[in-house]
Amino acid sequence: MDYKTNKNKPAVFSGVQPSGVLHLGNYLGALKQWVEMQEQYNCIFCVVDYHAITVKQEPKQLSRRILDVVRTYLAAGIHPAKAVIFQQSAISAHTELAWILNCAAARLSDLNKMTQFKDKSAKKESVSVGLYDYPVLMAADILLYNTDAVPVGEDQVQHVELTRTLAQRFNRQYGQVFKIPEVVISEQGARIMGLDDPAKKMSKSAASPANYIALTDTPEVATKKIRRAVTDSGSEIKYDLKNKPAIANLMVIYSLLTNISLKEIEKNYQGQGYGEFKKDLAEAVKKFLVEFQIKYNSFTDDEVRQILKHGAEKVRPLAEETLKTVKNKLGIN
Ligand code: AMP
Ligand code: TRP
Numbered sequence: 001m002d003y004k005t006n007k008n009k010p011a012v013f014s015g016v017q018p019s020g021v022l023h024l025g026n027y028l029g030a031l032k033q034w035v036e037m038q039e040q041y042n043c044i045f046c047v048v049d050y051h052a053i054t055v056k057q058e059p060k061q062l063s064r065r066i067l068d069v070v071r072t073y074l075a076a077g078i079h080p081a082k083a084v085i086f087q088q089s090a091i092s093a094h095t096e097l098a099w100i101l102n103c104a105a106a107r108l109s110d111l112n113k114m115t116q117f118k119d120k121s122a123k124k125e126s127v128s129v130g131l132y133d134y135p136v137l138m139a140a141d142i143l144l145y146n147t148d149a150v151p152v153g154e155d156q157v158q159h160v161e162l163t164r165t166l167a168q169r170f171n172r173q174y175g176q177v178f179k180i181p182e183v184v185i186s187e188q189g190a191r192i193m194g195l196d197d198p199a200k201k202m203s204k205s206a207a208s209p210a211n212y213i214a215l216t217d218t219p220e221v222a223t224k225k226i227r228r229a230v231t232d233s234g235s236e237i238k239y240d241l242k243n244k245p246a247i248a249n250l251m252v253i254y255s256l257l258t259n260i261s262l263k264e265i266e267k268n269y270q271g272q273g274y275g276e277f278k279k280d281l282a283e284a285v286k287k288f289l290v291e292f293q294i295k296y297n298s299f300t301d302d303e304v305r306q307i308l309k310h311g312a313e314k315v316r317p318l319a320e321e322t323l324k325t326v327k328n329k330l331g332i333n
Pocket of ligand 2: 013014015016017048051137141142150151152156159
């Protein structure tokens with residue numbers, strides 16, 4: 001299937017940063033939706049390395065992680081014949097459009113509202129300007145490709161809303177250029193919480209690895225983490241977000257991995273305790289990880305580089321076309 005011949009399908013754009021180990025939250029909140037969307041839409045999935053360097057990265061490790069994010073996409077089920085995969089820094093239009101948006105659309109007052117920046121910069125001694133400006137680069141990523149839909153986890157909703165604001169502001173001032181994208185979040189998995197604390201999201205920057213199940217954890221490690229995952233008072237397996245947030249989170253993970261509904265899970269575990277449920281959850285996670293990791297380990301670095309190269313070739317003309325239109329509007333072509 002050729003990307004460019006599918007012009008009338010809605011366009012989907014999303015990305016993941018190569019900045020740490022990817023975990024079940026990334027898979028259930030983002031990648032799982034992407035895999036479903038690639039069948040119906042024109043999908044572009046980016047490895048956003050320029051976002052990753054908003055915080056310090058060790059260069060060798062960053063090169064490795066860029067390839068590993070692609071392998072994660074592939075192992076999750078993204079197929080390079082159905083969706084385009086590319087590396088953000090390969091297409092200079094991303095940073096060029098980000099600069100233009102910085103000047104022509106974004107305001108300090110917009111960025112001052114971004115809660116992720118507040119979280120990420122809190123208690124840090126030195127914070128890069130890039131970390132502050134990160135949502136504008138994200139807007140550029142999305143707007144370059146006339147994106148209709150952006151599938152992300154809940155933590156990115158505010159950034160997509162900002163993207164809409166910037167696009168609308170630019171269009172009002174310079175004439176219609178950008179399509180206004182919609183955010184798409186998974187019904188259940190948009191916010192997978194930490195195994196060690198159901199009040200905090202599962203995160204690669206968590207202080208303890210007990211917070212997350214990495215997609216590269218061995219089944220044994222994952223089983224241990226599940227066994228030790230915090231639970232709520234009582235012993236009933238019941239989906240009650242307010243009173244039983246820890247069990248509710250484990251139930252969501254189980255439900256998304258097995259396609260068994262929350263209602264059915266409640267029914268199946270009537271009269272049984274947390275121990276039984278955790279044992280079955282560990283089995284489901286193990287089955288997922290084993291299949292995932294076989295695929296993950298099956299791609300060579302050369303194959304991955306080829307995929308990135310082809311992906312960049314496919315998106316470059318689209319990005320350049322948008323950038324040209326934008327520059328024309330500004331009178332700088
Ligand atoms: P990041 O790892 O921050 O680049 O995030 C990649 C994607 O995973 C984004 O769409 C995030 O919103 C999503 N994501 C990250 N953590 C979680 C989580 N705990 N639950 C659901 N989605 C998540
Ligand atoms: N900021 C996103 C995250 O941390 C990653 C990202 C960058 C992205 N550019 C994007 C996601 C464009 C969707 C669309 O998860």
